[in-house]
Amino acid sequence: DQQVKQNSPSLSVQEGRISILNCDYTNSMFDYFLWYKKYPAEGPTFLISISSIKDKNEDGRFTVFLNKSAKHLSLHIVPSQPGDSAVYFCAAITGNQFYFGTGTSLTVIP
Amino acid sequence: NAGVTQTPKFQVLKTGQSMTLQCAQDMNHNSMYWYRQDPGMGLRLIYYSASEGTTDKGEVPNGYNVSRLNKREFSLRLESAAPSQTSVYFCASNPSPRGADTQYFGPGTRLTVL
Numbered sequence: 183d184q185q186v187k188q189n190s191p192s193l194s195v196q197e198g199r200i201s202i203l204n205c206d207y208t209n210s211m212f213d214y215f216l217w218y219k220k221y222p223a224e225g226p227t228f229l230i231s232i233s234s235i236k237d238k239n240e241d242g243r244f245t246v247f248l249n250k251s252a253k254h255l256s257l258h259i260v261p262s263q264p265g266d267s268a269v270y271f272c273a274a275i276t277g278n279q280f281y282f283g284t285g286t287s288l289t290v291i292p
Numbered sequence: 293n294a295g296v297t298q299t300p301k302f303q304v305l306k307t308g309q310s311m312t313l314q315c316a317q318d319m320n321h322n323s324m325y326w327y328r329q330d331p332g333m334g335l336r337l338i339y340y341s342a343s344e345g346t347t348d349k350g351e352v353p354n355g356y357n358v359s360r361l362n363k364r365e366f367s368l369r370l371e372s373a374a375p376s377q378t379s380v381y382f383c384a385s386n387p388s389p390r391g392a393d394t395q396y397f398g399p400g401t402r403l404t405v406l
Contacts, residue, residue, distance in 0.1 A: 186334075216394060225296070225382050225397030226335070271334060278323065278342050279350060280395060284334035 185209045186274050188283035196291050201259040203286050205272035208253065212274035212281075217246060217257045220269045220285070229270070230257070262290045294318055296398035298383050304404045305373045313368040313401050315383030323386035324366035325350075325395065326358060328379040335382065341366055373405045 187206045195201045203217075213234045218226035232239040232246045232255075239246050245258045255272055267290050272283045296317045305311055317324065322343045327335040327350075337350030341360040355377060357369045366385075370377060380402050384395040 184334075188334075191332075218397075223399070225384070225399050227397070228394035231394065273335075278340060278348070279337060280325070281337075281351075282327075282335040284332055 184284070185212075186272060186281045186283040188270075188272060188286050190286050191284070192287045192289070194289045194291060195262045197264055198261045201257075201262045201266065201288055201290070203257040203259075203270050203272075203288065205255040205257075205283050206253060207255065207274050207281075209274070209276060209281070210253070211276045214275040215246070215248060215255050216273045216275070216280075217244075218271045218273060218282075219266075220271060226271055259288075262288075264290045264292050266290050296383055296385055296396050298381075298398035298401050300401060301399070302402050304406065305370075306406050307374060309373050310369070310371050311373065312370075313381055313383075313403075314365070315367065315398060316365045317383075317385040317396070318364065319385060319387070319396065320363070321385035321387050321396070322363070323388065324360065325384040325386070326356075326366070326368045327382045327384065328352065328377075329382060329400075330379050338368065338381075373403075375405045377403065378405045379403060 216231040217229040220226040230244045247256045269285045269287045271285045299314045325340040326338040339358040341347045344363045383398040
C-alpha cells in the first residue's frame with residue numbers, strides 16, 4: 183500500500199517557466215517531508231525539506247508547500263532550468279522510516 | 293570524504309546464488325538504510341539500522357538479511373537470489389537516529405537475477 187504517491191510520472195516545462203511537482207500522502211503520522219532529485223545512474227540527492235508544523239519552505243529557486251488538511255505536498259521550481267531535468271522523489275518520515283513516492287520525471291525544454 | 297560508497301556497482305546472479313552488497317559511509321552517521329528501486333514503485337525500504345548494533349525491518353524485508361558490522365558499514369545479503377530481486381539497490385545514511393535529517397545516498401548497485 184503506497185503511503186506516498188506521485189500521480190504524474192512525467193512533466194515537461196519550458197525553460198524559464200515554473201515547474202510544479204505534486205505529492206499526496208495518506209499517513210497523518212508523517213511529521214517531516216523531503217524532496218530528492220535523481221539523475222540517471224546516481225543516487226538521489228536531497229533538495230529541500232519541510233516540517234509538518236510549517237506550510238512553506240523556500241530555498242532559492244525551490245519552494246515546498248505543505249497542505250496538511252489535504253495531505254498534499256508540492257515543489258515549485260522557478261525559473262526552471264535545463265539542469266533541473268531529473269527524476270524528483272518526495273519522501274515522508276515517521277519514526278525512523280522514510281517512505282518515498284514513485285517519482286516524477288521532469289524535462290525542462292531549452 | 294567519499295560519503296556513501298557501495299560495492300559492487302553491477303552484478304548478475306543466477307537464481308539460487310547468494311551474494312552480499314557492501315555499503316560504507318565515512319560521515320560518522322548513526323543510521324543506515326537499504327532500499328530497492330523498481331520501475332513504478334519508487335524507493336522501498338528493505339532494512340534499516342538506527343544505530344550500531346541494531347537492525348529493523350522495513351517495507352520489503354523478505355529474502356534479505358543485513359549486518360551492521362560497525363558504525364561505518366552496513367551490508368545486505370541475499371541468501372538465495374530470485375528473479376524478483378532484480379532491482380537497483382541503494383544504501384543511505386543519516387546523521388541522527390531519529391531520521392528527521394536528510395539522507396545521503398550511495399550511487400547504487402544494479403543487480404540482475406537470471
